[in-house]
Amino acid sequence: MIDVQPVIRVDGVSRWFGSVVAVSDVTFDVRPGITGLLGPNGAGKTTLLRMITGLAGTSSGTIEVFGQRVRDNPPLYRRMGVMSEHETVYGFMKGREFVRMMGRLRRVTNLEAAVDRAIELVDLTDAAHRTLGTYSRGMRQRMRLAATLVHDPELLILDEPLNGADPRQRVHFQGLLRTLAAEGRTIVLSSHILEEVEQLADTVLLIVNGKLAASGGFRAIRAALNERPYHVRVICDAPRELAAAIVRLDSVDAVNIDPDGAIIVLSRNVRDVQIELPRLARAKSISLRRVEPLDDSLESVFGYLVER
Amino acid sequence: MGTVYWLTLRQMMGRWRLLIMTLLAAMPVLIAVITLRSSRAPRVEEFELVVFSGMLAGSIAPLVVLAIATAAFANEIEDRTLANLTLAPIRRWQIVVPKLLATITIAAPFIATSAFLTSHVAFLGDVKATMAVTVSSLVAVSLYASAFVWLGLVTTQAIGVGLLYIVLWEGFFSGFVSGVRLLSIRHYSIAWMHGLDQRRFAAMDSLSLTVAIVTSIIVFGGFLLLSVRRLRRMDVP
Amino acid sequence: MTTDTSGRPNAPTTGSGTVFDIGYQNYTGPREGRQRARLAVFKDGIRTALGLGRGGRAKILPWAFIAILALIGLVMALMAGAADRFVGPGAAERLNLPSHSDYYGIASIILFVFAAVVAPELLCRDRRDGVINLYLVRPLTGSDYVIARWSAFLVVMLAAAWLPQIILFSGLSMGDPAPVGYLREHWLDVPRFLLAGLAVAAYTTTLAMLTASFTTRRAYASVFLVGLFLISTPFTTGLASEVEGAGGQWISMFNLTNIPVHVNDYIFGELSAITREAPAATLPASVLTAWYFAWTLIPAAILWFRYRRLTP
Numbered sequence: 028m029i030d031v032q033p034v035i036r037v038d039g040v041s042r043w044f045g046s047v048v049a050v051s052d053v054t055f056d057v058r059p060g061i062t063g064l065l066g067p068n069g070a071g072k073t074t075l076l077r078m079i080t081g082l083a084g085t086s087s088g089t090i091e092v093f094g095q096r097v098r099d100n101p102p103l104y105r106r107m108g109v110m111s112e113h114e115t116v117y118g119f120m121k122g123r124e125f126v127r128m129m130g131r132l133r134r135v136t137n138l139e140a141a142v143d144r145a146i147e148l149v150d151l152t153d154a155a156h157r158t159l160g161t162y163s164r165g166m167r168q169r170m171r172l173a174a175t176l177v178h179d180p181e182l183l184i185l186d187e188p189l190n191g192a193d194p195r196q197r198v199h200f201q202g203l204l205r206t207l208a209a210e211g212r213t214i215v216l217s218s219h220i221l222e223e224v225e226q227l228a229d230t231v232l233l234i235v236n237g238k239l240a241a242s243g244g245f246r247a248i249r250a251a252l253n254e255r256p257y258h259v260r261v262i263c264d265a266p267r268e269l270a271a272a273i274v275r276l277d278s279v280d281a282v283n284i285d286p287d288g289a290i291i292v293l294s295r296n297v298r299d300v301q302i303e304l305p306r307l308a309r310a311k312s313i314s315l316r317r318v319e320p321l322d323d324s325l326e327s328v329f330g331y332l333v334e335r
Numbered sequence: 336m337g338t339v340y341w342l343t344l345r346q347m348m349g350r351w352r353l354l355i356m357t358l359l360a361a362m363p364v365l366i367a368v369i370t371l372r373s374s375r376a377p378r379v380e381e382f383e384l385v386v387f388s389g390m391l392a393g394s395i396a397p398l399v400v401l402a403i404a405t406a407a408f409a410n411e412i413e414d415r416t417l418a419n420l421t422l423a424p425i426r427r428w429q430i431v432v433p434k435l436l437a438t439i440t441i442a443a444p445f446i447a448t449s450a451f452l453t454s455h456v457a458f459l460g461d462v463k464a465t466m467a468v469t470v471s472s473l474v475a476v477s478l479y480a481s482a483f484v485w486l487g488l489v490t491t492q493a494i495g496v497g498l499l500y501i502v503l504w505e506g507f508f509s510g511f512v513s514g515v516r517l518l519s520i521r522h523y524s525i526a527w528m529h530g531l532d533q534r535r536f537a538a539m540d541s542l543s544l545t546v547a548i549v550t551s552i553i554v555f556g557g558f559l560l561l562s563v564r565r566l567r568r569m570d571v572p
Numbered sequence: 573m574t575t576d577t578s579g580r581p582n583a584p585t586t587g588s589g590t591v592f593d594i595g596y597q598n599y600t601g602p603r604e605g606r607q608r609a610r611l612a613v614f615k616d617g618i619r620t621a622l623g624l625g626r627g628g629r630a631k632i633l634p635w636a637f638i639a640i641l642a643l644i645g646l647v648m649a650l651m652a653g654a655a656d657r658f659v660g661p662g663a664a665e666r667l668n669l670p671s672h673s674d675y676y677g678i679a680s681i682i683l684f685v686f687a688a689v690v691a692p693e694l695l696c697r698d699r700r701d702g703v704i705n706l707y708l709v710r711p712l713t714g715s716d717y718v719i720a721r722w723s724a725f726l727v728v729m730l731a732a733a734w735l736p737q738i739i740l741f742s743g744l745s746m747g748d749p750a751p752v753g754y755l756r757e758h759w760l761d762v763p764r765f766l767l768a769g770l771a772v773a774a775y776t777t778t779l780a781m782l783t784a785s786f787t788t789r790r791a792y793a794s795v796f797l798v799g800l801f802l803i804s805t806p807f808t809t810g811l812a813s814e815v816e817g818a819g820g821q822w823i824s825m826f827n828l829t830n831i832p833v834h835v836n837d838y839i840f841g842e843l844s845a846i847t848r849e850a851p852a853a854t855l856p857a858s859v860l861t862a863w864y865f866a867w868t869l870i871p872a873a874i875l876w877f878r879y880r881r882l883t884p
Contacts, residue, residue, distance in 0.1 A: 082418060082421065082422070083571070084568070099427075101424045101425055101427070103424070107422075109418075111418055113415045114415075115416050115418060115419055116416070117342075117346070117416060128342065129423075132423035133424060134424065355796065362803060365807075365811070366807065369811055369815070394802045394803050395803060398795055398802070402791065402795040409791065410791070492629075492632075492633055494790065494791045495794070496633070498689055498795070499633075501802075502681060502682070502685050502798065503640070506681075506802070
């Protein structure tokens with residue numbers, strides 16, 4: 028694979044406010060596709076994103092976007108679309124006016140067509156003529172997204188974009204982002220909602236207490252945390268008998284039986300368990316009703332890292 | 336730049352605000368009219384000291400400009416809408432200059448009209464004197480605007496600091512500490528007034544017109560440059 | 573969902589939900605009522621006004637104002653001390669140097685600006701950010717809230733108004749060659765300046781808070797207040813000097829900075845340097861005092877009324 032220049036390069040970046048360290052020695056690269064910045068509230072995600080967008084400076088370290096220093100570099104914003112977590116609209120303006128103004132500030136050619144397209148993308152064409160003050164929160168969010176997209180940026184930085192979005196909007200938004208990413212764009216998305224990031228992001232950056240706790244695909248991250256065993260739940264006819272057989276496997280660390288009679292297998296080598304389990308069940312003539320991994324999700328990774 | 340200019344103008348329009356500014360601007364005119372109708376005509380110095388220097392240049396102009404200039408940046412920072420502008424691919428001065436011009440555009444008509452009418456009435460229609468007063472009021476507006484726009488960028492307590500400056504520095508000290516006059520916008524604009532109509536205002540002491548022009552340019556340009564610098568270096572909320 | 577024999581649905585069986593005990597506890601202590609709430613709002617008002625507990629920057633403005641006010645008092649004391657030392661004892665009084673009765677005339681504008689800048693912090697912020705609703709859902713009515721805030725600011729204003737006078741008094745008594753004699757002769761000054769300070773503080777607090785209650789942006793409240801005080805002075809002075817007789821007196825009454833100073837004069841029994849020139853000073857003391865009360869009580873009533881009707 029050709030090593031393409033990363034779109035965003037963050038190198039040894041720290042940011043402190045007085046004696047409070049918000050971001051501590053973070054280094055990573057961002058490449059095209061969807062990158063999710065995940066972390067609990069107060070982890071430093073917003074500070075990090077503000078530094079990446081050049082709104083705030085770093086206390087130490089450098090940030091480069093498209094190979095250039097991002098701070099005090101306005102021409103870069105032509106290729107970047109940023110949506111911050113706070114409401115930043117002018118209530119007295121009409122929706123369309125707001126998007127048009129943002130387009131004009133970014134020197135968009137064929138302005139009206141671009142504005143129409145952006146508003147259509149977020150499905151607000153009907154409401155575009157009303158003032159932003161009359162919009163619901165979700166609508167304001169979407170119009171802000173339209174303003175972020177009006178100049179067709181290569182890089183999108185979105186801080187908690189789904190704040191306050193209802194399920195339907197969420198689905199629409201996810202589809203939109205996937206389409207945009209498929210067109211070759213780079214999208215950086217921050218959230219504290221695990222499902223969002225899990226469903227959307229190719230790469231996940233976990234920020235906990237200002238530090239980068241993990242990066243990569245979340246499954247890969249989970250695999251890398253090999254100190255902690257996986258939990259697999261097995262529901263069958265004769266749990267105790269099967270459990271007795273499972274516990275003899277070398278690849279199994281521990282076997283518990285929960286109050287409902289399901290077997291919880293702890294193992295560091297799930298692949299082995301996957302192969303052995305059906306064999307054992309067949310040998311004992313026990314029917315397996317259900318086998319499911321309990322922590323094959325970002326949530327468990329997240330939970331584990333936060334606890335650490 | 337035009338976009339930022341029109342945006343700022345729209346942000347500054349407000350019914351109550353405009354009403355109050357009209358009221359404020361009308362006051363010196365009223366005084367002039369009433370003074371004229373009275374039997375005891377005040378000396379030029381007295382009138383000038385109280386009305387032009389004290390009221391117009393020293394209180395009304397800076398207060399009006401302060402109220403408007405804070406809307407240029409301080410309100411945007413408070414509302415967190417400034418990022419809309421700083422995240423655009425435009426140079427920082429292309430944000431500061433239109434905001435400054437918008438501030439002057441809104442404040443100037445009120446102050447200049449007030450100055451014009453007041454001096455027209457007080458000096459019985461003397462064109463030169465009227466022009467001198469009007470021009471000096473415009474200078475005052477521009478200088479205060481540049482200073483207060485910068486102040487709004489630099490601190491969230493812009494109003495408090497601005498008011499302290501107006502009341503203590505321009506209002507109190509510059510009245511009797513002559514050194515302070517060298518650093519007082521009110522006195523720069525008064526110096527313009529004296530310089531432009533030297534015949535009428537000959538008896539009064541102030542900076543020479545040349546010095547006033549030079550210091551005005553330095554003050555205006557200086558605060559403008561400081562504002563641009565600040566915008567480039569600050570953390571935008 | 574399963575149903576029992578009569579066809580009604582059963583509640584879900586156990587095992588489908590668990591509550592973890594992670595240490596959250598219900599508060600089981602005593603619940604204090606309205607009085608405590610009022611006290612909390614009051615204390616918070618004082619802390620906000622003085623910038624306590626909010627880092628260095630928030631303290632700069634209020635303490636700068638207090639420092640300036642105290643400085644004026646100190647300067648007056650030093651001047652009197654210097655006069656007594658170099659010219660002779662009692663010279664300060666003979667030369668009619670500014671003293672307790674003059675202080676409020678001189679410092680009133682600074683007190684007003686202080687109120688204009690700080691009072692809006694107490695009221696505007698809460699309404700702008702919607703925090704006022706959090707107060708109102710407690711056992712706290714709108715009028716409780718505004719009275720607590722008003723009291724808090726009054727306390728701060730009293731401190732600002734009394735401190736310089738106390739400094740002045742201490743300076744004068746210690747500077748006198750016979751301090752005890754000075755105290756015995758001039759002890760009446762103390763209740764006088766306390767009362768005058770109260771008059772100025774109450775007036776200033778009420779007007780500042782009333783203005784702040786009309787807008788949610790602190791900036792506009794502050795500028796409006798300062799404009800009101802700063803401009804009414806030359807305006808009414810200029811106008812009053814043109815209009816003769818009773819008209820001039822009444823116009824001069826609208827000089828907002830002087831209203832409490834007239835009361836100050838009445839308390840001290842002598843005209844201060846500032847109000848000496850004002851035509852209004854010739855009006856009888858009863859009229860001036862009634863005017864003062866009108867300008868304090870009516871705004872207070874309006875303020876109370878505006879907040880009384882607030883609901884979350």
